[in-house]
Amino acid sequence: MITTTGLTKVYRSGGREVTALDGVDLHVREGEVYGVIGQSGAGKSTLIRCLNLLERPTSGTVTVAGQDLTALGGRGQRANAALRAARSHIGMVFQHFNLLSSRTVQDNVELPLEILKVGRRDRAAKALELLDLVGLADKANAYPAQLSGGQKQRVGIARALAGDPKVLLSDEATSALDPETTRSILTLLRDLNQQLGLTVVLITHEMDVVKTICDSAALMKGGRVVEQGTVAELLATPGSELARELFPVGGEPSAEDRTVVDVTFHGAAATRPVISELARTYNVDISILGAAMDTIGGKQVGRMRIELPGRFEDNVVPIGYLREQGLQVDVVDGAAADAAPATTPLQKEDAK
Ligand SMILES: Nc1ncnc2c1ncn2[C@@H]1O[C@H](COP(=O)(O)OP(=O)(O)O)[C@@H](O)[C@H]1O
Numbered sequence: 247m248i249t250t251t252g253l254t255k256v257y258r259s260g261g262r263e264v265t266a267l268d269g270v271d272l273h274v275r276e277g278e279v280y281g282v283i284g285q286s287g288a289g290k291s292t293l294i295r296c297l298n299l300l301e302r303p304t305s306g307t308v309t310v311a312g313q314d315l316t317a318l319g320g321r322g323q324r325a326n327a328a329l330r331a332a333r334s335h336i337g338m339v340f341q342h343f344n345l346l347s348s349r350t351v352q353d354n355v356e357l358p359l360e361i362l363k364v365g366r367r368d369r370a371a372k373a374l375e376l377l378d379l380v381g382l383a384d385k386a387n388a389y390p391a392q393l394s395g396g397q398k399q400r401v402g403i404a405r406a407l408a409g410d411p412k413v414l415l416s417d418e419a420t421s422a423l424d425p426e427t428t429r430s431i432l433t434l435l436r437d438l439n440q441q442l443g444l445t446v447v448l449i450t451h452e453m454d455v456v457k458t459i460c461d462s463a464a465l466m467k468g469g470r471v472v473e474q475g476t477v478a479e480l481l482a483t484p485g486s487e488l489a490r491e492l493f494p495v496g497g498e499p500s501a502e503d504r505t506v507v508d509v510t511f512h513g514a515a516a517t518r519p520v521i522s523e524l525a526r527t528y529n530v531d532i533s534i535l536g537a538a539m540d541t542i543g544g545k546q547v548g549r550m551r552i553e554l555p556g557r558f559e560d561n562v563v564p565i566g567y568l569r570e571q572g573l574q575v576d577v578v579d580g581a582a583a584d585a586a587p588a589t590t591p592l593q594k595e596d597a598k
């Protein structure tokens with residue numbers, strides 16, 4: 247549904263250059279919820295604004311639903327009209343809602359339809375239908391100031407759906423909301439994704455959001471996508487930082503001459519007593535330093551940090567055994583253990 251190739255954005259201001267995006271190749275499948283995660287300044291907002299050409303990339307291409315948006319636009323009225331039409335199929339939701347305070351809820355939802363020159367009756371019918379869809383049918387005549395944060399975001403979502411988009415882009419839509427309201431908005435996004443077949447790209451700095459609703463995710467650092475894939479693919483990728491963030495398992499080695507490994511269970515391996523089989527087969531004492539279990543996309547996934555006696559060289563055979571059982575085994579050396587504390591840098595980061 248969305249492909250970018252070599253997407254680059256350089257901001258020039260006051261003689262300084264900032265490379266906000268540095269050759270991003272993104273692949274978002276039709277009908278999935280795709281999470282983009284990364285620390286403040288990583289380039290997430292720039293990326294999402296380039297996906298609908300709110301921001302024009304310095305170089306690279308953006309293709310949405312088979313249409314190369316970067317080839318549209320440019321100068322001239324006709325070019326602008328083509329870009330506007332393409333953009334109407336991409337809805338956007340913002341962290342601070344961006345509602346017009348002087349307009350009623352219904353008039354806010356009608357705004358994009360006014361721009362598309364839809365007639366008054368059709369606009370009203372569409373707005374009321376969308377307000378019903380987001381659970382705000384009774385607030386059509388209210389003003390934004392009379393609504394809670396969660397209700398305002400529902401209006402923002404209804405407005406984003408006015409042009410019957412195929413894609414919904416969301417930049418930290420839940421960052422200004424409390425945890426309970428966050429959950430209800432995420433549930434709404436998931437429902438819209440499933441009911442309307444809507445492809446959703448959402449930016450977040452919260453791993454919980456990724457865990458709750460994302461099928462796929464990308465990790466951004468310094469303007470680059472350093473990891474991307476389905477959650478299952480990420481979990482099966484040795485050394486994946488996103489996988490470690492999704493399943494933080496703490497636990498320090500008890501002594502120098504010990505080998506610490508993170509074992510990731512998914513699919514059939516999750517339900518077999520592999521660790522006790524290992525202990526029996528090789529007659530080793532295994533200590534469990536930490537563990538996390540979760541259900542992602544309806545599948546049970548887990549990660550366990552275990553400690554084996556002896557150094558790595560002494561444990562090549564048992565580690566090979568675990569891998570043969572279809573488990574993902576990441577050997578944690580001292581440095582890596584330090585890099586994976588119980589609370590992650592992403593979770594600590596403040597919403598801007
Ligand atoms: N309009 C702009 N002009 C100049 N620099 C910008 C502009 N927007 C963003 N940047 C810079 O680009 C980088 C990426 O910013 P942004 O995309 O907002 O990151 P994120 O959303 O991940 O926090 C940052 O260094 C930021 O300061």
Ligand SMILES: [Mg+2]
Nearest residue numbers: 290291292417
């Ligand atoms: Mg941002």
